[in-house]
Amino acid sequence: MNRPAAAALAAALLTSCGGPLLFAEVEVPDLRVTLPPQSFPASGTALPANWCDPSLPVNTNPPCVAISASYDLAAQVPAFTKPGVTYELRLTDVAFILSGTQTNPAAPPDLGGIVSAAVRVGVDPAVAGSGTIIASYARTGNPHPTSITVSGNANLDLAPYITSGKLPVRVEVVVDNTTPAFDANILAAFYVRITLDWGSYL
Secondary structure (H helix, E strand, C coil), X not given: CCHHHHHHHHHHHHHHHHCCCCEEEEEEEEEEEECCCEEECXXXXXXXXXXXXXXXXXXXXXXXXXEXXXXXXXXXXXXXXXXXXXXXXXEEEEEEEECCCCCCCCCCCCCCCEEEEEEEECCCCCCCCCCEEEEEXXXXXXXXXXXXXXXXXXXXXXXXXXXXXXXXXXXXXXXXXXXXXXXXXXXXXXXXXXXXXHHXXX
């Protein structure tokens, strides 16, 4: 989210305080949050903590690897952690952008071995396939992609999954061929509608 949008939100919430209304409602149609670079393991990782299904036998060549991360929404919009606030949060799109920390930034790794990817919320790390998919990717005709773009599900309200202003997510990548380890920034765009109930302070 850019600074003018954040400033407009703050101003709207503050100026409503002196008005006749008991609540203020503000929409942010395009809140963009980028995670710090995330390290995705190679497809042949031997660490069960990196597998989508940690119950697989040791020495298994996992068909799916995963990482866990968290979007700090309150860092962009502090209202997420304020009392008397309710909100609606919907994901509009997600993009995996390879960072410049590769061994050879001029030749990003070939991600052609990735069959599909999914971003989930409400995941129990001990249970394979748990949680709700909020964004997904399926391999297209490009045999040698160096980045992937994931389509978000804007029909799901993510507010119930937010804790202390943060949205925990799990990214799972299904592979059918050798895929090297890579680092990526994960950019997400959200639609936000925030309602501040001034009546709760009276």
